[in-house]
Amino acid sequence: MRIVLGTVLAALSLFASIVSSQKLPLVVSTWGNADFQAAGQRAFDYIQKYPKNRVAALVEGLSECESRQCDTTVGYGGSPDESGETTLDALVLDGPGQKMGAVGDLRKIKDAARVAWAVMNYTKHSFLAGDQATKFALQMGFQESSLITNVSTTMHTEWLNNNCQPNFWRNVAPNPLKTCGPYKPNQNAAKFSLNSKEPLNAFSQVSHDTIGMVVIDTNGDVAAGTSTNGARNKIPGRIGDSPIPGAGAYCDNAIGGAAATGDGDIMMRFLPSFLAVEKMRSGTTPRKAAEIAILRMKAVYPEYFGAVIAANKLGEHGAACNGMATFSYVVGDGNAEKVQVYTVKCF
Incomplete structure (x- = not known):
């Protein structure tokens, strides 16, 4: 039985090697x-x-x-x-x-x-x-x-003209959903609030x-x-x-x-x-x-x-x-x- 099992495993290993070498x-x-x-x-x-x-x-x-x-x-x-x-x-x-x-x-x-x-x-x-x-x-x-090109400059200008939307800020003031920064911590926001269900960018x-x-x-x-x-x-x-x-x-x-x-x-x-x-x-x-x-x-x-x-x-x-x-x-x-x-x- 051990000899047969060993032969089978060797054959499977050889087959895998052949398949692998082809790919x-x-x-x-x-x-x-x-x-x-x-x-x-x-x-x-x-x-x-x-x-x-x-x-x-x-x-x-x-x-x-x-x-x-x-x-x-x-x-x-x-x-x-x-x-x-x-x-x-x-x-x-x-x-x-x-x-x-x-x-x-x-x-x-x-x-x-x-x-x-x-x-x-x-x-x-x-x-x-x-x-x-x-x-x-x-x-x-x-x-x-x-690393700046005319294309990236245009991207940046359009973003600024769109009130810096979208961006990656939260819990800051002024409201990052409406305006550009610079931003500071919003003292009225809940501290350390991490809501995994919040809208993604x-x-x-x-x-x-x-x-x-x-x-x-x-x-x-x-x-x-x-x-x-x-x-x-x-x-x-x-x-x-x-x-x-x-x-x-x-x-x-x-x-x-x-x-x-x-x-x-x-x-x-x-x-x-x-x-x-x-x-x-x-x-x-x-x-x-x-x-x-x-x-x-x-x-x-x-x-x-x-x-x-x-x-x-x-x-x-x-x-x-x-x-x-x-x-x-x-x-x-x-x-x-x-x-x-x-x-x-x-x-």
């Missing part, structure tokens, strides 16, 4: 429109040419979206904060050795993903933020340039988005990461979920990886990427793992906007979403030379 390398990334497809294709082309360079492929894909200013929500020239400045967040994770580099509130440097890679490779730290992240980038040879793919990406090479080694310019009209200094490991993205080299996109102020509270990977660890499919992560957030914030993608070392992938009708994501695998777009219905 690897694998690139899975958020959003399915043309620029995001191009970013996914850039990563997939790179990993096909260099089958073991998963982190380089990841950074190439994220950087492609930055240079294309995907949806004006990734890279320079989009999502200005309340002062009119564009700032960037990015995260790079590598499964072997559980290595990480991230930047948040990065200013005056266009190459956020490459700076995150530099943090991982040239320091013993994991996360640098703000002006000091800019100083580090300059020291590493990156070029300083303005109008997040959408137009107002806020992230490119999140998972790359699995032909060895089955995993990398994951993100890049974004954050929420439009955010309070200066705000950092969203994107550069936070377990929130914006996560990977475990024994399992696979996941990434999130959407309302980062909500999503970072639940670590959906970590949760999705942990569910895959217990044998759940990527699609079901993403659904569990989404439903965990939806239970507290029913109308929040976001999506999670997930992929495992067998080359399987899936996604789930909330707050929109459908969500599209990009996949490149060993069965084709070009990436394909998959679409799922949202909760």
Whole structure:
């Protein structure tokens, strides 16, 4: 009996290995429109040419979206904060050795993903933020340039002309629903009032988005990461979920990886990427793992906007979403030379 069982298990392992090898390398990334497809294709082309360079492929894909200013929500020239400045967040994770580099509130440097890679490779730290992240980038040879464009200036002007609506303030005076600041604490507001059912800001793919990406090479080694310019009209200094490991993205080299996109102020509270990977660890499919992560957030914030993608070392992938009708994501695998777009219905 033991010999028969051992033979069966060996056969199943061999079958899984064959299936996996046919689907690897694998690139899975958020959003399915043309620029995001191009970013996914850039990563997939790179990993096909260099089958073991998963982190380089990841950074190439994220950087492609930055240079294309995907949806004006990734890279320079989009999502200005309340002062009119564009700032960037990015995260790079590598499964072997559980290595990480991230930047948040990065200013005056266009190459956020490459700076995150530099943090991982040239320091013993994991996360640098703000002006000091800019100083580090300059020291590493990156070029300083303005992240403000005519497009972002127009966004900011229109927002000011609309009485600074929408914004991210509450319990302050003057009334943030009617006028611009500067604001001060409203002494008449209930102290420490945190109502999870309060109306959410109008997040959408137009107002806020992230490119999140998972790359699995032909060895089955995993990398994951993100890049974004954050929420439009955010309070200066705000950092969203994107550069936070377990929130914006996560990977475990024994399992696979996941990434999130959407309302980062909500999503970072639940670590959906970590949760999705942990569910895959217990044998759940990527699609079901993403659904569990989404439903965990939806239970507290029913109308929040976001999506999670997930992929495992067998080359399987899936996604789930909330707050929109459908969500599209990009996949490149060993069965084709070009990436394909998959679409799922949202909760």
